[in-house]
Amino acid sequence: xxxxxxxxxxxxxxxxxxxxxxxxxxxxxxxxxxxxxxxxxxxxxxxxxxxxxxxxxxxxxxxxxxxxxxxxxxxxxxxxxxxxxxxxxxxxxxxxxxxxxxxxxxxxxxxxxxxxxxxxxxxxxxxxxxxxxxxxxxxxxxxxxxxxxxxxxxxxxxxxxxxxxxxxxxxxxxxxxxxxxxxxxxxxxxxxxxxxxxxxxxxxxxxxxxxxxxxxxxxxxxxxxxxxxxxxxxxxxxxxxxxxxxxxxxxxxxxxxxxxxxxxxxxxxxxxxxxxxxxxxxxxxxxxxxxxxxxxxxxxxxxxxxxxxxxxxxxxxxxxxxxxxxxxxxxxxxxxxxxxxxxxxx
Amino acid sequence: xxxxxxxxxxxxxxxxxxxxxxxxxxxxxxxxxxxxxxxxxxxxxxxxxxxxxxxxxxxxxxxxxxxxxxxxxxxxxxxxxxxxxxxxxxxxxxxxxxxxxxxxxxxxxxxxxxxxxxxxxxxxxxxxxxxxxxxxxxxxxxxxxxxxxxxxxxxxxxxxxxxxxxxxxxxxxxxxxxxxxxxxxxxxxxxxxxxxxxxxxxxxxxxxxxxxxxxxxxxxxxxxxxxxxxxxxxxxxxxxxxxxxxxxxxxxxxxxxxxxxxxxxxxxxxxxxxxxxxxxxxxxxxxxxxxxxxxxx
Numbered sequence: 001x002x003x004x005x006x007x008x009x010x011x012x013x014x015x016x017x018x019x020x021x022x023x024x025x026x027x028x029x030x031x032x033x034x035x036x037x038x039x040x041x042x043x044x045x046x047x048x049x050x051x052x053x054x055x056x057x058x059x060x061x062x063x064x065x066x067x068x069x070x071x072x073x074x075x076x077x078x079x080x081x082x083x084x085x086x087x088x089x090x091x092x093x094x095x096x097x098x099x100x101x102x103x104x105x106x107x108x109x110x111x112x113x114x115x116x117x118x119x120x121x122x123x124x125x126x127x128x129x130x131x132x133x134x135x136x137x138x139x140x141x142x143x144x145x146x147x148x149x150x151x152x153x154x155x156x157x158x159x160x161x162x163x164x165x166x167x168x169x170x171x172x173x174x175x176x177x178x179x180x181x182x183x184x185x186x187x188x189x190x191x192x193x194x195x196x197x198x199x200x201x202x203x204x205x206x207x208x209x210x211x212x213x214x215x216x217x218x219x220x221x222x223x224x225x226x227x228x229x230x231x232x233x234x235x236x237x238x239x240x241x242x243x244x245x246x247x248x249x250x251x252x253x254x255x256x257x258x259x260x261x262x263x264x265x266x267x268x269x270x271x272x273x274x275x276x277x278x279x280x281x282x283x284x285x286x287x288x289x290x291x292x293x294x295x296x297x298x299x300x301x302x303x304x305x306x307x308x309x310x311x312x313x314x315x316x317x318x319x320x321x322x323x324x325x326x327x328x329x330x331x332x333x334x335x336x337x338x339x340x341x342x343x344x345x346x
Numbered sequence: 347x348x349x350x351x352x353x354x355x356x357x358x359x360x361x362x363x364x365x366x367x368x369x370x371x372x373x374x375x376x377x378x379x380x381x382x383x384x385x386x387x388x389x390x391x392x393x394x395x396x397x398x399x400x401x402x403x404x405x406x407x408x409x410x411x412x413x414x415x416x417x418x419x420x421x422x423x424x425x426x427x428x429x430x431x432x433x434x435x436x437x438x439x440x441x442x443x444x445x446x447x448x449x450x451x452x453x454x455x456x457x458x459x460x461x462x463x464x465x466x467x468x469x470x471x472x473x474x475x476x477x478x479x480x481x482x483x484x485x486x487x488x489x490x491x492x493x494x495x496x497x498x499x500x501x502x503x504x505x506x507x508x509x510x511x512x513x514x515x516x517x518x519x520x521x522x523x524x525x526x527x528x529x530x531x532x533x534x535x536x537x538x539x540x541x542x543x544x545x546x547x548x549x550x551x552x553x554x555x556x557x558x559x560x561x562x563x564x565x566x567x568x569x570x571x572x573x574x575x576x577x578x579x580x581x582x583x584x585x586x587x588x589x590x591x592x593x594x595x596x597x598x599x600x601x602x603x604x605x606x607x608x609x610x611x612x613x614x615x616x617x618x619x620x621x622x623x624x625x626x627x628x629x630x631x632x633x634x635x636x637x638x639x640x641x642x643x
Contacts, residue, residue, distance in 0.1 A: 089458045159420060228477055232469045236455050242415050243525070244445030244473040289460035289505075 005287055012300040019307045020071070024063045026311045028319070031055060031063075040064075061205065067307055069204040069212065069268065070324075074275060074306025076216040076265050078298040080258045081276025082283070083223050086234050086291060087254045088160050094276035095262040097164065098255070099145040099171030101273070104266035106178045107141020108134045109193050113185050135211065135267040142263025145170050146255060160237075198323030199270040201310050211264050219261040223295055226250065231291045272325045274332040275302060285339060366391040366414070366529065366557065370427035373406075373413055373581075377422070383409045385581045386427070391559065391574065396552055398568040398589075399561045401578035402602055407561040410578065411531045414559065415450050431529060445473035449522035451532040454514050460505045463498060463517050464489065470524025489524055496520045496550065512543030519550060532560035536567065569593055569621050577601060590619045598623070 003011075024036045031039075035051055039059040043049040049056065077095060084093040095101045111134045152166035153159070178197070182190050223230075229250055232240045237247050262276075283297040306324075309331060313322040373384040384406045391397050399407045414429050416436055429436045431447055439447070449470075467489045468481060475485075493502050496516050501509060506517060515535055522530055532551065536544040544564070548571040551558055562568045568575060569589035577585040577592055579601045585592040590610055598606045605626035612619050 086459070091458050225478055228472065228475070228479075231461075231465065232472050234459060234461065235457065235466060235469060236452065238417065239450065239452050241418065241441075242445060242448070242450040242452075243469060244442040246441065284459060288462070290462070290465060 005293060008287055009296065009300070012297065012304070016071075016300050016304045016307075019304050020067055023067050023070075023307045023311045024059060027058075027063060027314060029055075029058050031059060035059075065204045065206050065209060066201045066310065068209055069201045070306040070310040071303040072209065072212045072216050073201070073265050073269050073272060074279075074302040074304070074309075075299040076212065076219065076261050076302075077272065077276040078279035078283075078302025078305075079216075079220055079223060079295055080261050081278075082280035082291075082294050082298045083230070083254055084258055084276070085280055086230050086294075087251045088164060089234060089236075090160065090164060091281070092277070093164070094274075095258065096171065096273050096276070098167035098259075099149060099169075099174055100142050100259040100262045101266055101271055102171045102174040102178065103145025103148075103259075104138040104142040104263040105197060105271050106174045106181070107137035107139065107144070107263075108267050108270075109137075109178050109181050109197070110141070111137025112193060112196065113181055113189055135264065138267030139260070139263045141174070142259045142266070145174055146259045148173075150252075195323060196270045197325070199272040199325035199328070200313075200321070200323060201269055202321060204268070208268055212268055215261045215264040219257050220295070220299060222257050223254075224292065226254065227291050227295060230254070234291065270323075270325065272306075272328050274329045275306065278332045278336050279305060281336070282339060365393050365432055366559070367430040368414070368427070369430070371410075371413055371429065372426040373409055373423065375419060375421055375423045383581055384413065387578075387583045388427075389576060389583060389586050391557060394555060394557055395573040396558045396571060397560070397574045397576060398572035399559065399576045399578060400563070400565060400568050405578040405601075406581040407578055408533055409581075410576075411450070411533055411559065411561060414529075415448050415531055416444060442473050445525065447527055448529045448531060449525040449527035451515075451518045451522050451530070451535060453533055453537060454518060457507050460507065463493075463502050463504055463506055463509070466506050466517055467493060467498075467502075467521050467524050470521040473525060492520050492523050496523075511538050512540070512546065515539065515543070515547055516550065519547070523554070528556060530554065530556050530558045532558065534561050534563065536562060536564065565593060565598070565623050569623070590621050593621055593623065 021033065021036050021040070024040070025031050025033045035055060036059065038050050039056060043051060043056060051059070081094040084095065084098065085091055115133075148170045149163065149166045152169060153162045182193050185193065229240075229245045232243050232245050233247060233250065241247050266272075279302040280294055280298050283294050283301055286301075287293045287297050306328075309324055309327050312331065313324050313327045316322055316327070367390045369388050371384055371387040372382065374382050387410065399410060401407050413425060414436065425437075436444055436448070468485070470489075471481065471485055475481075490499070490502070493499050496519065498513075498517060498520055501513065506514065509517065519530075519532075519535070530551070535547050535551065539547060544567060548567060551560065552571055562572075572589055574587065575585070575589050575592045576583060577597065584601060585597055593608055595606050595608050598604060598608070607624045607626070609622045609624070610619055611622060
């Protein structure tokens with residue numbers, strides 16, 4: 001039995017909206033759903049707010065930015081995964097497989113260790129920290145990984161197999177460098193870097209959201225614009241070329257957009273794996289393989305999933321926050337197992 | 347069965363049926379001149395005819411088709427000579443223009459994800475639709491009309507991957523028709539099909555009314571359905587003409603290294619000439635009683 005697509009989208013969208021509210025009511029400090037409703041809907045526009053200033057502050061300055069960061073990350077990584085799977089016609093493709101995440105992580109780790117290390121004074125004194133920070137580091141790292149992958153794969157990366165293999169090679173190489181940086185840093189820095197690598201949404205503020213929001217909105221827009229061509233490409237490259245699609249340029253362009261989106265997200269939240277691989281597959285099981293459906297639903301389900309992963313990371317252990325990356329992978333693989341099992345038994 | 351009563355023409359209304367002229371076409375892949383895939387090939391195809399390209403494996407059949415649809419090779423490849431369609435050289439056309447004139451049916455490859463037949467057909471609209479556009483009512487009507495003509499309506503919303511080989515081939519031909527081309531190129535359309543579906547596919551192609559070039563292995567099928575045959579051997583065009591002129595036992599011996607009897611059958615009323623080829627096959631090996639092969643049974 002399959003639900004009509006429109007209904008599925010409507011339900012998923014409602015679940016996402018409710019998740020934002022529901023997640024805002026979860027946490028160490030007690031806020032009821034009613035409080036959250038008031039805080040989000042009534043307080044910003046009127047003066048008679050039922051919430052105390054401290055409740056108001058926790059809601060708008062701590063929880064909501066964190067939830068929206070989770071939302072954007074989940075949506076961005078999922079749609080990127082869906083696109084990478086369709087341009088390479090490979091169901092195993094995701095930002096990790098291509099080394100984009102590893103590259104961005106390396107750049108970010110280098111930038112972070114420079115801040116805490118010997119260069120921090122120099123950077124602060126010269127004002128270079130504006131140009132050289134974690135975000136630019138991650139962007140540069142992401143770009144480096146794509147550059148390395150394309151160089152390894154040869155001229156304009158015409159063969160998908162070569163592209164995938166060189167992506168894997170680059171991924172391992174850059175991960176090795178990241179480990180090296182961590183190995184040679186002081187224990188305190190190493191701990192910070194390791195924790196950062198496992199991903200976290202804590203400490204996000206509204207200003208941090210701007211760049212990820214732009215990346216996810218612009219990236220998704222481009223993906224939807226080109227989805228007509230991407231569908232043709234899914235059916236085979238040679239036949240796509242006979243239908244007038246510039247196959248190589250399209251693939252290269254999509255790779256670059258995907259790496260930019262991933263790098264920006266990794267820079268803000270650290271390494272969060274498995275979402276880009278898993279969510280598109282779950283979506284295909286729900287609504288079938290039509291690309292525009294897969295893209296839209298990946299955005300919605302990826303966002304919802306990530307919001308609840310973050311809630312779990314905060315509530316699984318008392319007075320402790322688990323790294324999001326651990327929860328994503330553990331929960332994701334379990335969820336995936338169940339779905340595969342169910343499909344087999346059907 | 348395919349509905350053959352409707353002898354529709356799927357070409358775009360204003361355009362005249364195309365005429366293909368290939369002039370001194372040579373193709374070399376890689377740096378060495380010894381890697382010549384096609385050597386100085388020239389031929390012409392009349393509007394609306396069904397042309398079969400035959401020859402042994404590696405003779406350059408698919409490469410000839412690729413040269414016509416301007417395939418871009420991964421390795422450096424040098425192409426000399428030119429291909430003209432209705433007087434216009436194909437290599438000067440834009441990708442899109444070319445896709446509006448030439449539709450190609452390749453041997454289908456496995457698809458990684460589920461995709462419905464309707465979606466596969468809709469991809470045929472790509473060259474004529476801007477990137478940002480929705481499928482209009484006219485498009486849907488075109489797709490459903492072609493699907494009905496090719497008897498695909500029953501499974502238009504099914505997953506393409508779940509169809510049988512013959513059905514997939516029909517879907518791919520239907521997609522090519524959605525492109526509304528003047529020329530249809532098919533790379534071994536009868537490959538992996540049983541005899542019924544081979545006949546069905548070739549009859550369908552025959553009934554379309556567009557100029558068709560296809561590569562094919564079965565010489566009897568080629569002789570039965572094609573108006574013109576091009577025989578390729580080691581990259582050279584060794585014969586070109588109507589099947590009964592081209593397919594002689596000498597040529598088959600020469601090109602395929604197989605002895606064959608070619609019987610020309612003439613219809614007394616229509617004076618149509620058809621040929622039937624019977625191959626000389628070596629007798630099957632007999633197994634001596636008590637030998638290793640016998641004992642294994």
